[in-house]
Amino acid sequence: xxxxxxxxxxxxxxxxAVAELSDNRRIVVRGLGRAxxxxxxxxxxxxxxxxxxxxxxxxxxxxxxxxxxxxxxxxSIGGSHLLGQDISGTVMLNHREVTDVLLTQAMEQVQAQAQxxxxxILSVIPRSFxxxxxxxxxxxxxxxxxxxxxxxxxITGATHVVNNLKKCLRLxxxxxxxxxxSSLAVSQLVLPDExxxxxxxxxxxxxxxxxxxxxxxxxAWMQVMPMGGELLTHDLAVALKTPLGDAEHxxxxxxxxxxxxxxxxxxxxxxxxxxxxxxxxxxQQLTAFLQPRVEEIAEILGERLRQSGRFEEASTGIVLCGxxxxxxxxxxxxxxxxxxxxxxxKQAHQEGLDGLLQDPANAVLAGLLAxxxxxxxxxxxxxxxxxxxxxNRVRQWIQGNF
Numbered sequence: 001x002x003x004x005x006x007x008x009x010x011x012x013x014x015x016x017a018v019a020e021l022s023d024n025r026r027i028v029v030r031g032l033g034r035a036x037x038x039x040x041x042x043x044x045x046x047x048x049x050x051x052x053x054x055x056x057x058x059x060x061x062x063x064x065x066x067x068x069x070x071x072x073x074x075x076s077i078g079g080s081h082l083l084g085q086d087i088s089g090t091v092m093l094n095h096r097e098v099t100d101v102l103l104t105q106a107m108e109q110v111q112a113q114a115q116x117x118x119x120x121i122l123s124v125i126p127r128s129f130x131x132x133x134x135x136x137x138x139x140x141x142x143x144x145x146x147x148x149x150x151x152x153x154x155i156t157g158a159t160h161v162v163n164n165l166k167k168c169l170r171l172x173x174x175x176x177x178x179x180x181x182s183s184l185a186v187s188q189l190v191l192p193d194e195x196x197x198x199x200x201x202x203x204x205x206x207x208x209x210x211x212x213x214x215x216x217x218x219x220a221w222m223q224v225m226p227m228g229g230e231l232l233t234h235d236l237a238v239a240l241k242t243p244l245g246d247a248e249h250x251x252x253x254x255x256x257x258x259x260x261x262x263x264x265x266x267x268x269x270x271x272x273x274x275x276x277x278x279x280x281x282x283x284q285q286l287t288a289f290l291q292p293r294v295e296e297i298a299e300i301l302g303e304r305l306r307q308s309g310r311f312e313e314a315s316t317g318i319v320l321c322g323x324x325x326x327x328x329x330x331x332x333x334x335x336x337x338x339x340x341x342x343x344x345x346k347q348a349h350q351e352g353l354d355g356l357l358q359d360p361a362n363a364v365l366a367g368l369l370a371x372x373x374x375x376x377x378x379x380x381x382x383x384x385x386x387x388x389x390x391x392n393r394v395r396q397w398i399q400g401n402f
Contacts, residue, residue, distance in 0.1 A: 003030070005070035006368035007058065007177075009077065009165070011043050011207035011228065012036060014051070015362075016058040016073070018066035019352075019369050027352035027369050031068070033061025042207035042226055043078035043182070045164040048171070055172035072176035074372045076185055076364050077122065077165060078208055081158035084222035086127070087113050090149045098131070098140045098148055106150040114154040120162040122181055123155040127218040138217070153219045155181045183212035183222050185367030188374070189348040189357070190214065190319055200314035201345075202301060203363055204324035206230050209301065213310045221310045225300070229324035232293050239289040240281070246271045252326070254283055257294045261329035262287040294333055297324075302338040317341030321363035 001022055008015045018031035035057040039050030063069055089109030091102055107124065114121055129137040131145040140148060162179070169177045186203050187195075198215035209225040232255070237247035250270065256262040262283040271278050301318075305311040317340045320331060325344050335342040345363055347354050350370045356362040 003066070003068050003070060004369065004372045005059070005062070005068075005073040006365060006372060007055070007073045007075045007174075008182075008362075008364040008368065009040065009043060009075060010364075011040055011205055011230070012038075013206075014040075014054040014058045015365055016055075016062040017356075017365050017369065018062045018068050018070060019373075020066075021373055025351075025373060027350065027373055029352070029356060029369070031062040031064070031066030033058040033063075033065070035061075042080065042228075043205070044081070044161055045168055048164065048168055051165075051168045052171045055168060055174065059172070059174070071174055073174055073178075074180050074185075074368045075165075075169065075174075075177045076182045076368060077157060077162070077179045078182040078205070078210055078224060078364075079157070079161060080208060080224045080226045081161045082122075082155060082181055082183075082222070082224050083119075083157075084153055084155045084212075084219065085114070086151065086220075087154050088149055088151050089113065090147060093145050093148055095144060095146055097142060097144050100141065102148065103141065103150075106148055107152070110150055110152045110154065114156060116156075118159050119156040120159045121154060122157050122162070122179055123153075123184055125153045125155070125184075125219055127151045127153055127220070128216065136216075153222075155184065155219075155222065157181075180368060180371055181222075182364050182367075183210040183224070184219065185371050186210070186321060186345075186363050187212050187214050187219060188367045188370035189321075189345060189350065189353070189363065191349055194316045194319070198313045198315040200305060200310070200318045202318055202320050202322075204228055204297065204320065204322040205361075206323060209297070209322075211301065211304065213305075213308075213314050215313050215315075220313060221308055223304060223308070225304065227297065227300070229322070231297075232290050232324065235293050236286070236289050240270050240286075241273050241276070242270050243273060250286060251290065252323075254286055255290050255327055256283065256287040257327040257330035257333045258291050259284050259287045261332075290327070291333075294327065294330060295337060298334045298337045301334075311340075314340070317343070319343055319345050321345040321357075321360045323359075323361035325360040 016033040020028040035054035037054035039047030089106045091106040129140045130149040203210040205228045207228045211223045213221040233248045266283045267280045331342045353366045356366040
């Protein structure tokens with residue numbers, strides 16, 4: 001039995017969790033810690049001291065609750081600086097059998113192509129292999145041919161953004177941290193059939209929307225949109241002339257994605273700015289200020305998917321998560337506007353995570369736990385030197401997804 005520490009770096013809050021991994025691979029969350037931080041904007045560090053303080057508080061709280069002293073976490077990384085691209089690497093076999101060494105050479109070619117100035121490689125994910133004219137091979141070891149081609153999805157981040165987050169982790173005593181793109185973590189939670197047939201995961205956070213299309217068992221496309229739930233909060237604050245904190249509370253506790261879902265007779269008191277008297281408004285009035293932005297987000301998301309050429313590839317639809325996905329009726333609004341199946345991620349096929357997913361804002365945290373549980377050999381972070389062999393990472397992905 002072992003334990004795992006994971007940390008979700010959000011746009012306004014850092015959340016840590018300690019989980020117990022039983023021998024039958026069940027995940028049991030033993031500790032949670034949360035700390036708000038003003039040092040983050042759209043998932044990117046803008047004030048190091050504030051982020052370090054929040055990291056220390058969140059990790060200490062989670063460790064204390066679990067009775068552990070873990071300091072080697074999996075840590076999410078998000079932000080619009082992240083880019084995903086498909087790259088292929090080739091190795092000539094000369095009619096030899098595909099061995100671990102030759103497979104590693106093909107993957108190292110991919111990594112060399114992806115290494116460009118001012119970009120840091122975060123994830124190298126095999127999609128499939130081609131052996132001579134045979135396409136769609138998922139595990140080529142032991143096969144014989146003349147030419148092996150590896151088709152890989154590579155996720156990179158802006159070097160300065162990645163380095164600032166690494167510095168925060170080092171100062172917080174978390175030197176052994178491993179960075180995992182947020183969208184990759186959340187992708188672990190969709191159903192196996194969705195992963196195979198094609199699905200888009202949309203994590204609508206406070207300041208960003210992380211999109212990832214998964215098909216044939218592996219990531220096919222990703223993009224981070226610099227917009228999120230804070231826009232709805234701002235709309236409410238402006239329309240109702242109420243403080244931002246009160247607007248956030250109203251959105252979370254009383255908001256709906258569409259007026260048709262709001263109870264017609266229910267009302268709520270709204271505090272006003274500058275000592276003006278509070279007023280009562282109906283929940284339908286409140287929701288009327290949220291609905292246009294929800295619809296705008298859905299339309300922009302659909303436009304990005306269509307522009308990418310991946311909309312049809314997500315044949316089973318869109319899975320929504322993140323804090324904004326908790327708005328009642330949001331899946332129906334997206335489904336109506338985008339004309340495709342949409343659902344909110346509330347259950348995982350991973351045993352032990354459904355409790356966390358009762359709040360869609362915990363999707364990245366739950367995804368990190370699933371990702372960590374599936375890593376048989378934990379890689380070391382690049383900035384500390386050897387990350388674990390390329391071969392081990394390839395084996396892990398093939399075994400876990402194919």
